[in-house]
Amino acid sequence: MIINAAETSVPRTYVDHILEHWNKDEDAEALVQGTRRLTRGEARRRLFGLGHALRAQGLGPGDGVGLFLANRVDSVLVQLAVHLIGCRVVFLPPEPGPGELAALVEQSGARAVVTDPLFAARAADAAGRSVHAPALLGLGPCEPRCTDLLAVAAECPTTRPEGVPAPGKDEAVTVLYTGGTLGRPKLAAHTHRLYDVLVDLVEDEDEDEVEDEPQDTSKESRSGSGSRSGSGSTGFFPAMNPGTDRVLVSTLLTHGSGHLTSIQALVTGSALVVLPEFEAGAALTTLRDERITATMFVPPMLYALLDHPECEPGALPALRRIVVGGAATSPSRLQQAVEVFGPVLSQGYGQSEALGIAAFGADDLASEGARRPELWRSCGRAIADTEIEIRAEDGTEALPVRQVGEVCVRGETVMLGYYEDPERTAAALRDGWLRTGDLGYLDAEGYLYLVDRAKDIIVTGSTSDNVYSRVLEDFLLTLPGVRNAAALGVPDENYGEAVQIFLATAEGVDVDPDVVGAAVTAELGDLYTPRRTVLLDRLPTTKVGKVDKKALRAAWTSADPDVR
Numbered sequence: 033m034i035i036n037a038a039e040t041s042v043p044r045t046y047v048d049h050i051l052e053h054w055n056k057d058e059d060a061e062a063l064v065q066g067t068r069r070l071t072r073g074e075a076r077r078r079l080f081g082l083g084h085a086l087r088a089q090g091l092g093p094g095d096g097v098g099l100f101l102a103n104r105v106d107s108v109l110v111q112l113a114v115h116l117i118g119c120r121v122v123f124l125p126p127e128p129g130p131g132e133l134a135a136l137v138e139q140s141g142a143r144a145v146v147t148d149p150l151f152a153a154r155a156a157d158a159a160g161r162s163v164h165a166p167a168l169l170g171l172g173p174c175e176p177r178c179t180d181l182l183a184v185a186a187e188c189p190t191t192r193p194e195g196v197p198a199p200g201k202d203e204a205v206t207v208l209y210t211g212g213t214l215g216r217p218k219l220a221a222h223t224h225r226l227y228d229v230l231v232d233l234v235e236d237e238d239e240d241e242v243e244d245e246p247q248d249t250s251k252e253s254r255s256g257s258g259s260r261s262g263s264g265s266t267g268f269f270p271a272m273n274p275g276t277d278r279v280l281v282s283t284l285l286t287h288g289s290g291h292l293t294s295i296q297a298l299v300t301g302s303a304l305v306v307l308p309e310f311e312a313g314a315a316l317t318t319l320r321d322e323r324i325t326a327t328m329f330v331p332p333m334l335y336a337l338l339d340h341p342e343c344e345p346g347a348l349p350a351l352r353r354i355v356v357g358g359a360a361t362s363p364s365r366l367q368q369a370v371e372v373f374g375p376v377l378s379q380g381y382g383q384s385e386a387l388g389i390a391a392f393g394a395d396d397l398a399s400e401g402a403r404r405p406e407l408w409r410s411c412g413r414a415i416a417d418t419e420i421e422i423r424a425e426d427g428t429e430a431l432p433v434r435q436v437g438e439v440c441v442r443g444e445t446v447m448l449g450y451y452e453d454p455e456r457t458a459a460a461l462r463d464g465w466l467r468t469g470d471l472g473y474l475d476a477e478g479y480l481y482l483v484d485r486a487k488d489i490i491v492t493g494s495t496s497d498n499v500y501s502r503v504l505e506d507f508l509l510t511l512p513g514v515r516n517a518a519a520l521g522v523p524d525e526n527y528g529e530a531v532q533i534f535l536a537t538a539e540g541v542d543v544d545p546d547v548v549g550a551a552v553t554a555e556l557g558d559l560y561t562p563r564r565t566v567l568l569d570r571l572p573t574t575k576v577g578k579v580d581k582k583a584l585r586a587a588w589t590s591a592d593p594d595v596r
Contacts, residue, residue: 053301084188093118210384330496363408418443490521513541
């Protein structure tokens with residue numbers, strides 16, 4: 033006999049923890065988006081209706097469901113509904129162009145794609161290219177027409193779907209896009225252990241308040257490059273006040289930061305306020321009017337807030353927690369934020385393959401930063417139950433403190449592997465240790481400092497999205513007259529980095545940078561559009577024949593090539 037989670041005394045998944053809150057005090061606010069406000073009871077009933085609606089499309093445990101969603105309340109609920117009925121969430125972020133999006137859907141093996149009406153045409157194109165022929169479902173009426181999941185849910189029972197088996201310990205339940213080569217994206221697969229970390233933060237909060245165990249800085253811990261945290265250490269996600277916090281999510285719900293911000297809010301019984309799009313003035317108004325107590329920003333969002341004329345000390349008295357992450361943050365801007373908001377900023381470091389790696393808690397960031405100014409450049413120490421080592425190029429030899437090498441991590445937030453991709457998984461994971469591709473070093477107290485981007489990722493745009501240089505380079509090589517190509521990020525005052533491309537052109541062929549830019553936009557999307565183009569006869573190469581990006585970067589900063 034299958035026992036329903038509602039009939040057991042021990043919750044099985046994070047969704048059960050959310051429902052524990054939503055089954056109590058049903059009139060309390062649960063989800064907010066502008067003038068739309070759902071109570072806990074309304075959110076629970078809508079969630080159950082969506083679960084039945086997904087089942088009515090023939091979806092069941094283990095099936096992949098692509099989510100191509102905008103920031104809205106129904107996006108939060110449909111993601112929960114996918115996990116509620118035992119399906120696998122496949123997040124489809126909005127930045128990939130048509131070719132990459134189609135490859136992502138194909139690689140994931142999704143049996144259905146749920147799309148926001150805003151993205152319906154792109155979703156239909158991607159689903160139509162897949163040999164799996166996934167069903168196309170809309171969160172409302174769409175053009176082209178598809179099944180309106182919300183309309184179906186409105187006619188479904190508002191009781192919990194029954195007969196859902198418990199998820200397997202090593203079952204992939206959430207898949208995140210993390211780049212790759214053109215036509216072969218990498219999809220980081222995570223198990224429910226990722227969500228257990230968030231649940232444990234709630235359960236350990238009272239214990240941590242009683243006994244705040246300090247970071248181990250013994251000789252054994254400090255003598256090598258390893259850094260490890262126990263359960264009492266600063267977490268990547270600051271502890272919430274169960275049932276009383278009001279959390280704003282302004283980063284994309286289909287990205288790791290927005291997803292985990294929303295889930296942490298809900299498992300603590302906090303009210304979640306969804307911001308459809310980030311604009312500094314609107315964000316400040318929402319923070320103030322909704323009495324937001326906790327939120328997460330990527331650096332450009334934080335900078336935009338700090339530059340707004342209405343952002344001044346005392347303007348947001350309810351705000352007690354701000355997490356900053358997703359890209360490198362300027363130390364001077366961090367200090368400015370502490371001056372404006374007070375000692376409420378935490379800084380975090382993670383990636384799609386390991387959504388939490390290191391963190392700098394708010395109290396420590398303010399106090400330790402004042403004691404040791406260099407710590408403003410650090411992304412903190414290993415989060416709870418996580419180990420960090422700095423290793424040599426071969427990935428096996430641990431390096432001593434303050435020596436730069438590859439950041440390797442082991443812990444509960446590390447992915448299961450790349451979905452249906454054993455070759456890439458074997459290259460990235462060894463004995464449970466993830467090779468992040470990031471370069472950095474640890475100091476004697478276990479603080480981590482990053483010195484270079486992971487795998488040439490370019491972090492750009494108003495929401496600090498990722499541009500994957502290999503994807504861009506592969507596409508550029510398909511264009512007439514382009515013999516070789518390299519893409520890298522160069523400093524940009526507005527977005528942190530701008531996409532710069534270097535093209536080695538064929539002799540006698542006139543390559544027009546404007547035409548190249550238009551082709552990139554059409555295939556890969558606006559985020560990948562180069563802001564600067566350099567035309568060269570040839571690209572410098574290393575001794576092993578690879579394009580020497582270090583040489584290109586040095587030439588760019590010391591000279592002014594033919595830039596278009």
